[in-house]
Amino acid sequence: MYELENPSAEDTRCDHTVILDHLRGEYICTECGLVISREFVPPSYKINPSTETDHRNSGTHFVALGDRLNIVDGLGSYMGYQFSTFFVDKNGNPLSSKKQTLFKRLKYRYDLRARIDKQETDYRSLMVLNRVCSMLPSINQNIKNRAAYLYQKFIKDLKKGDFYNHLNLIAVCLYLSVKEYTDTVPLNIKEIADAFKKLHHRVTTKSIIKTALLIKPKFKDVFQNHQSTKSEDYLSKIIHKITASAEIKIRLAKLDRTEFQYEKALLKESQTILNSIPITARGGRNPYILAAATVYAADLKIAKGSKRRAVLTQQLLSHLTGTAEYSVRDHWRGLVYNYL
Template sequence: MFQSQYIINQNDSNICPECESKLIQNGHENVCENCGLVIDSVLFVDSFQFNDTINSDLSTGDQFVSVGKTIDNICTLGSHIDFFSTKVFCDYKRKTISSNLQKKFRKLKSYTFPIKIKNHETDYRVLRILNSIIKYLGLSSIVKNRAAYYYQSIKRRSPSIRNHISLIGFCIFYASREFCSNAPVSIREICNIFNIKGHRVSPRLIIRDSIDYQKYLNKKNHPHRSEDYISRFINSIVSSPEVVNRMKKKQSIWTRAIYKNLLTNKCNFIIESINKGRKRSWNPFILAGATVYCADKLLAKEYDTKSILTQKIASNAMNIAEYSIRDHYVKILKPLFDSINL
């Protein structure tokens, strides 16, 4: 059985302390609808039990400390002797116990763990993969918990699961789309990390799982917009060693912090200038990368300086094919701004 609850830390009046306007929920944050001030966060709390029933006397604040009682981990506090990887045991005074007792506790530890995860070996393996992938991608624990919740929900409702590994890949992608402020990732990026970790997962499998299992989630996600990727790409640009060397070589008049702010403002201006219908017909991920490249061109023209980005440098920094940036820039952005005299 699942338990999920959103806990919102709001003030009593639900009013912005700055302009006294109403607070609204935007993603996982509470913000003022007038001035945009972020007041606090929305915390998502999940707990999962393998049992078919749950004691109604338990509240969501109770701590589950045995195997399988948390949604994103099977080996939790209290589920094994000492820490999970401990091989040398100490007494309550932190003194090493005798060799006979060491052998006894090692045997007990190796014997009891398989029993604790019995009949849940697949869940244990899949959730370990989830933790590894989330850590590699640098996503937040909110995305990890949500992905684990989706996995358990689909597993409980679907009559059969074709591939548990590709399913958890779909859940990671779906959860990252829900919390777009956590730097959304693409299907191909997720598949690349799975392949690095030794799991054969392709975009085709994740798309197949999306078609088969999305109906069990009872939740519709809106597709990402180019705006969602801008911040992530700009951070990649300003932290790239190639860009730093290029700024020194061209004797740029800006520091990296100033360049980052100028790029952000110019990208927002470009995105707002593109027709909405035209934006929908192009890949938002690549269009965001081409927008950053175009923003650098416009800044160079506006300040009468040398461009910092080349298509090759932008391609390496944002991990987008060079021809894709060129195609989107030439067909969409260049015609739009050629007539503008900045």
Template sequence: MQEIEKLKVLQSDRESLKSRTKQKELERKAENATETACPECGSRQLVHDHERAELVCQSCGLVIDNDFIDRGPEWRAFNADQRTNRARTGAPMTLTIHDKGLSTMIDWRNRDFYGRAISSKNRAQFYRLRKWQRRIRVSNAIERNLAFALSEMDRMASALGLPRNIRETAARVYRDAADKNLIRGRSIEGVVAAALYAACRQCSVPRTLDEIAEVSRVSRKEIGRTYRFVSRELGLNLLPTSPIDYLPRFCSGLKLKGEVQSRAVEILRQADERELTNGRAPTGVAAAAIYIATILCGERRTQREVAEVAGVTEVTIRNRYKELAEKLGIELII
């Protein structure tokens, strides 16, 4: 019973920490909202002078605020080890964990704060504390749903090699869908895959539905249907994917130089100006532009090699590159 009471106290401390953190975020947003433009000239070129603790407008020189609080640390660190040792806080908040990383954790090593081994008399007590900590960390059905969904999202993002900002964006999309009760009647894996696909498009790091379906446990058809439903209900308003967004990944997979990528970008921009990319799959158009650029730059790649990297067929590349070459007046010696 004493262990349960201690864990309840820890849980109440966690909730109070969450409320304080949320209040600080609201205060910071309100402070930033009032300091976005100069009241004298309307300029947005505001600079913080940390030596004088003043907020100054670069255009007219008006001192908008003074004696503001320096929110940085009062200590200095000259290397990574010093920064780690002198920091008095844990990891930053993250949306990729169901409790945003604010929960407490009892280490599995039987050592105290000073690194001394815990006596055998107290080890059984710490074992029980760890067990109850794992149980109460996920306290209700909503947190269980988030814990499973975010772990699945992390697995899929790792398999696709996606950066941290896309994982945070996808977690926010999923949390918004959960708050609006859009998950009921749908599989968690389908909503997670749809959120990840939407985050890739928002961050201009596109992945196709086929690539998302390969690492998920649902079909491509279900991911597309769920994505359309979630984007409509949340009002995401995502623009169509540009073929230029696929070029860096495809060129890297083919081990091409930057000159080839730049030439492919020029070809796609000319095609976009003449509306040759409308109604075409962006991956196929990007692959055709890369194929043309490799020929023009003397780094020839076969249609099969480009098709394997882009995930399209050789027939698609053949049809698209002939169309681009004819409409743009590009002469190719094959």
């Protein structure tokens, strides 16, 4: 039993069967044709509530990522989602198999072209930066982003011939970004060059320094904010390399000493020795090698105080720290020995 929507009509009640007219969207009586009420049919495309499983109406359906720091992106929108391989129309209905194949091919062609078209050199340089950063455990995301930012900044203002090549430039940017973040373990130029060599790139310590000297006059504001790394900054890194060695662990076990005790005593004694050496006396010596020679001197001093055999030798120390044995000996006898 239904009532009419129009209260002014004479018949306000109907006891017959009612059906829905899908064309008009009205409920009508099967006997007399009386319109009982209307059905408001939802439109063909509606804004659905956001759910975790259905993102068809999400604002990220068509996105334009633009330029990211450490990669070269396309400036247009993606087809569908960024990594999707299944396509639907505006109503959320799947496309036909032929159109699926077509859009898959177009999406692949577009994404590949947009990433490297006219930016091949920058793309390869930033890819190398990502690989090098993954090989160096002390490099975090902030350092990598800063290096990529400096690279893009330098590229915009430099002309062809102002520097050797892009890989040397990206190595300089990585070194500068590492020096900005003083709370991380410092890296020297040799370690950065070795990481590039492992990827079979001809980047050397000498080429990195030359590239830095070439671009320094044009970017004095960037270089003047970087202070020289002191030997004290390398102590914890060198001592950690030493105590992590299997050979050192065997020697400590023979002396009935734990790694923690040895590391703590070595760090304390090394800091004491370096504090006694004035900055003017260090001259232009390599701070990393000076720190290694100081650790060697601290080990000798600890062994002498405990009347035991020294744990380190110059040959073993040079092998663990990646320095030349004669360089350690020169810094030890030429400078550190005088302040013991």
